[in-house]
Amino acid sequence: MKDTLIKVDNIKKSFKINKRANGLPGHIANLFVPKYEMRKAVDGINFEIKKGEAVGFIGSNGAGKSTTIKMLSGILYPDEGNIEIAGFIPYKQRKAYVSNIGVVFGQKSQLSWDLPIIDSYELLKHIYKIPYETYEKNLKQFTELLDMSSFIEQPVRQLSLGQRMRADIAASLLHSPNLVFFDEPTIGLDVVAKERIREFIRYINREKGITIIFTTHDMQDIEKTCSRLILIDKGKKLYDDSVNGLLEKYSTQRKLKVEFEVDYNIEPIENVVIENKENNKKVFSFSNQNVSIKSLISDLMGRYEIKDMSIEEMDIESVVRKIYEGGIKIS
Ligand SMILES: Nc1ncnc2c1ncn2[C@@H]1O[C@H](COP(=O)(O)OP(=O)(O)OP(=O)(O)O)[C@@H](O)[C@H]1O
Ligand SMILES: [Mg+2]
Incomplete structure (x- = not known):
């Protein structure tokens, strides 16, 4: 290109690591025949x-x-x-x-x-x-x-x-x-x-x-x-x-935070976990793989009076942490 x-x-790239034998006899032996181990760095x-x-x-x-x-x-x-x-x-x-x-x-x-x-x-x-x-x-x-x-x-x-x-x-x-x-x-x-x-x-x-x-x-x-x-x-x-x-690609978990005008009893929604918070606030958690955020919002707006809402995306830090923990398969 x-x-x-x-x-x-x-x-x-590997580095030679001096492998110490234990105890004094090992120490002395090491002086004459040093034991090495190769450590792969890259x-x-x-x-x-x-x-x-x-x-x-x-x-x-x-x-x-x-x-x-x-x-x-x-x-x-x-x-x-x-x-x-x-x-x-x-x-x-x-x-x-x-x-x-x-x-x-x-x-x-x-x-x-x-x-x-x-x-x-x-x-x-x-x-x-x-x-x-x-x-x-x-x-x-x-x-x-x-x-x-x-x-x-x-x-x-x-x-x-x-x-x-x-x-x-x-x-x-x-x-x-x-x-x-x-x-x-x-x-x-x-x-x-x-x-x-x-x-x-x-x-x-x-x-x-x-x-x-x-x-x-x-x-x-x-x-x-x-x-x-x-x-x-x-x-x-x-x-x-x-x-x-x-x-x-990997930030699939989303949260939608909604503040309602009154404390509604929200009907269950498929694939969405609903948590009640103080002051008529609720948090809707879901994966963007099976719930469309657009339709969730329009559905809620059609049924209830909404005062305020915000979407919380996963940040890069939690994505990377998930990769380390093996939670996300990298192809
Ligand atoms: N000069 C060296 N001699 C022996 N081993 C080394 C040497 N430099 C690096 N290593 C080893 O190589 C591996 C990679 O080290 P490196 O310094 O590249 O890691 P790193 O990703 O920069 O880590 P960090 O985030 O801690 O800075 C480690 O196991 C380290 O102990
Ligand atoms: Mg480093």
């Missing part, structure tokens, strides 16, 4: 990503997300399979490749602990050979958008987590990459700080056309920034489709 940016073909993942896409990458702890991001950014090589990004093979052509990408690891700052942020940026300017105009323009814009002017002269060790994260995000973008990997950029942040980062990521994706891969445990991050979602579990891909598609 012409506008394909990332092509990942059946990549696998076990045959495929996908393609087009230019300009924003893709959410989710999965439980240890699913293989960071390992995948590290292979995509050229930090690790895959044991098997191929990766091609913008015509590069990341781990083989790392030097030429990195000028095209940005990487943010929420768990670990890439900035110097003791240097003022601005000095770390100057260093990056030299490392990446960023042209003067590009650097000045980006620095000015990111300082404004991420509201960094009050702490840009301070070293990382003096910053709050939210400030540090913003400084790291700006650092990863100074050289104007067209692809950015965000590995948990919202980890540990409060709602306001998260929202600021989501807004910024949405901006660089939608306004600047930067392709985004966004790893997170917070489903709100995905709903607010990404249009596509890749769910991985135990090193394998479980789901890969649009965020809306996931909701439409």
Whole structure:
């Protein structure tokens, strides 16, 4: 495909884990003949990503997300399979490749602990050979958008987590990459700080056309920034489709909340569970597979006086939880 940016073909990665024998004798034996075990971190993942896409990458702890991001950014090589990004093979052509990408690891700052942020940026300017105009323009814009002017002269060790994260995000973008990997950029942040980062990521994706891969445990991050979602579990891909598609396909349980003018005794409705709430309110629960919400509403409106009503859809978080719990079969 012409506008394909990332092509990942059946990549696998295992890590050697030192398996300790128990007790002192085992310990000593280990010194001479260390026992290893191979742990599969990524076990045959495929996908393609087009230019300009924003893709959410989710999965439980240890699913293989960071390992995948590290292979995509050229930090690790895959044991098997191929990766091609913008015509590069990341781990083989790392030097030429990195000028095209940005990487943010929420768990670990890439900035110097003791240097003022601005000095770390100057260093990056030299490392990446960023042209003067590009650097000045980006620095000015990111300082404004991420509201960094009050702490840009301070070293990382003096910053709050939210400030540090913003400084790291700006650092990863100074050289104007067209692809950015965000590995948990919202980890540990409060709602306001998260929202600021989501807004910024949405901006660089939608306004600047930067392709985004966004790893997170917070489903709100995905709903607010990404249009596509890749769910991985135990090193394998479980789901890969649009965020809306996931909701439409799997969010089958609906709730209709109705406030009636008086406390009616509602006649039973087939396939609908009716709950009575306070103040003439009732909740109608059903699956959209056997009840049409339109006909339910018009039926109720034809029979009763209604004051107010609202529909509650399942959010992406509960859909994903259901997938994990095995409640939803992914084809
Ligand atoms: N350098 C390493 N050495 C040994 N094992 C590793 C290494 N890096 C990752 N692993 C193992 O590989 C598996 C996948 O780890 P990975 O960091 O990719 O998961 P993750 O999906 O990013 O999880 P989290 O949500 O906790 O960040 C885990 O079992 C982990 O222990
Ligand atoms: Mg991780």
